[in-house]
Amino acid sequence: MAVVFEIEHATTYQYANPVTFSTHRAMFLPRPTARGRILGWSVKTSLPSRVHWVGDALGNNVVVMDFSDPGKELTFFYPSREGIMAVVFEIEHATTYRYANPVNFSTHRAMFLPRPTARGRILGWSVKTSLPSRVHWVGDALGNNVVVMDFSDPGKELTFAFQFRAMHFGLKGVEEFPLEPRAEEVPVQYTPDEWTDVVSHMRPHDEDPDGSVAAWAKSFTADNRGRTTDVLRRMLDVFRDGFSYSAREAEGTQSPGETLRSKSGTCRDFAWLMIESLRRLGFASRFVSGYLYDSSLDGGEAGMLGSGATHAWVEVFLPGAGWTHYDPTNRIDAGFDLIPVAIARHPGQAIPLAGSWSGKAQDYLGMSVNVAVRKLADVADPS
Numbered sequence: 001m002a003v004v005f006e007i008e009h010a011t012t013y014q015y016a017n018p019v020t021f022s023t024h025r026a027m028f029l030p031r032p033t034a035r036g037r038i039l040g041w042s043v044k045t046s047l048p049s050r051v052h053w054v055g056d057a058l059g060n061n062v063v064v065m066d067f068s069d070p071g072k073e074l075t076f077f078y079p080s081r082e083g084i085m086a087v088v089f090e091i092e093h094a095t096t097y098r099y100a101n102p103v104n105f106s107t108h109r110a111m112f113l114p115r116p117t118a119r120g121r122i123l124g125w126s127v128k129t130s131l132p133s134r135v136h137w138v139g140d141a142l143g144n145n146v147v148v149m150d151f152s153d154p155g156k157e158l159t160f161a162f163q164f165r166a167m168h169f170g171l172k173g174v175e176e177f178p179l180e181p182r183a184e185e186v187p188v189q190y191t192p193d194e195w196t197d198v199v200s201h202m203r204p205h206d207e208d209p210d211g212s213v214a215a216w217a218k219s220f221t222a223d224n225r226g227r228t229t230d231v232l233r234r235m236l237d238v239f240r241d242g243f244s245y246s247a248r249e250a251e252g253t254q255s256p257g258e259t260l261r262s263k264s265g266t267c268r269d270f271a272w273l274m275i276e277s278l279r280r281l282g283f284a285s286r287f288v289s290g291y292l293y294d295s296s297l298d299g300g301e302a303g304m305l306g307s308g309a310t311h312a313w314v315e316v317f318l319p320g321a322g323w324t325h326y327d328p329t330n331r332i333d334a335g336f337d338l339i340p341v342a343i344a345r346h347p348g349q350a351i352p353l354a355g356s357w358s359g360k361a362q363d364y365l366g367m368s369v370n371v372a373v374r375k376l377a378d379v380a381d382p383s
Contacts, residue, residue, distance in 0.1 A: 012046075012075040021047070021067040021074060029061040046075040054322030057197035057284070059115075059143060059343070062322065066178075086167045087336045088123070088376040091291050093162040093310070095353055096130075098365040102154040105131070108355030111289065111342040112162040113145040125164035131155045142349070144342040149355075160353060167379070170336045179228065180320035186226040187282030188318065198284035198317055204276050205346045206255055213256045217277035228318065232326060232333075235277070239270055239328035253347040267329040268312040268347055274328045275314050284317040288325065289350035290341040293373045310352045310371060313338060339373070 009028050026043075043051050043063050050066040065076075093112050113125055127135055127147050134150040149160075182189035190198065208214055220231045220238075246264045256273040259265045265273075271287060278285040292311035313327035325340070326333050344350035357364075 008077070010075060010077045012073060014073050016072070018070040018072050020070045024065045024067070024076070026063050026065070026076060027060055028063070044077040046073060046077075047071045054320070056322060057194045057317060059323070086121075086169045086379055088165065088167050088379055089293065089339060090165045090372075090374045090376055091163065091339070092370075092372045093291075093352075094159060094370045095367065096157065096159040097357070097367045099156050099357075099359065100363045100365055101359065102156050103357045103359030103363055104154050105151040105158060106356045106358070108149045108151070108160070108353065110147050110149070110160065110162060110353045111144055111350060112352065113147070113164055114166060114290070114339065114341045115144055115343070120169060121167040123165040123167060126162070128161040130157060130159040140349075142343055142345075144344075144350070158357075165376070166339070168336055168339060170334070178320055179318055183319040183321070184228055186221050186228055186231055188228060188284075190284065190317075190319065194284075194317075194319065200345055201284040201286045201317070202279055202282065204279045206257075206272075206276055208257060208276075208280075210257070212260055213273070213276055214280045216260055217280040220277075221281065231281070232316065235274060236326060236328055236331045236333070239274070240331045243270065243328075245270075245329060266312075267327075270328040271312045271314050272347055274326065278314070278316060286315050286323075287344040287347050287350055288313050288315050288340050288342070289344065289347075289352060291339040291371065291373050292327075292330070293337045293339065293375060295375075310341075311338070312347070312350075315343065 007028075043065070045051075045065055045067075047067055047069050052064050054062050054064055056062050067074075091112075110127075114120060114122065127149070129135075129149055129151075131151055131153050136148050138146050138148055140146050147162075151158075195202075206213075220234050225231070225234075242263060243259075244264045245266070247266060253272050254262075254265055254269040256276040259269040259273045275285040275287055289310060289312050311327075311329075313325060313329070313332075315323045315325055317323050324333070325338055327338060330337075332338055341352075342350045
């Protein structure tokens, strides 16, 4: 059972004579979780405005409105959403574990349901397990949606099947936003409030015993090449041109130093090296786990690295633009192909499926994972 609310929020400022208006920011859109779903929204102003969305340091949805015309009255109105182009995706994620003899299973936790923001809307989802389970939802310390599954029956096989449909409004590149002057050069200058909120994403997590990661990071700002957007693009270029993608069965993430030495790894390895390097340049950066749409697996021509499984990339906090996305594996920083699910300070906090079993070690026969990301439609949101 659920309750559907409609909220309309209007604010009007009135003046005796025409005045000019600075940039305005508003927070009116909830941060939905598995316990809630946004069905529609929009932003209207009585004077012409340029509107864009950013996420603040805490992940709140912030609408930014820039004005050029003066006026004697200014009204902000937040009713239902209208006429925005979007893509509807369906994601199916199935994982199966097999054993020679029945084994017992501990509590398992999964992250598959996106953290919807102004850029997305969840249309429906489901969780199924081949063995009877008790399912409930929790939010972790970073606000990610985590489904918890408890098992009482033993079994020789356990399958998890996660499915959801979502409307995705795409990720905008940093060039779509007016960066604040303090974010235009490296190091980015965060305000005391921002620094308090993002400091855990600024401190390097892994050791760098030989200083190789720090030296590699500093090479991107050598010779006074410190413009923020250029540094980020150069780093993406180096991953594309100098590193090779190599899928592997082993779980976990390589250390940044190991990935740098081998110039090889998975999407999680590349993301983690980029994050730890950016942190050493003073950027607030965090790990993102999600899904990657690959048109070549959906009847198209272009191919993506890391598709057909969960994917990982990077978010960087830039004042004026908020948390912006960078995929070092495919050199993507905008568009509809990246579908974020969870954020984390380090990769160990964003494991798509985690749990354990008890039995004889030799009983374990293996696992299989199948991820399908299908584009169902390009739509103009009618709500």
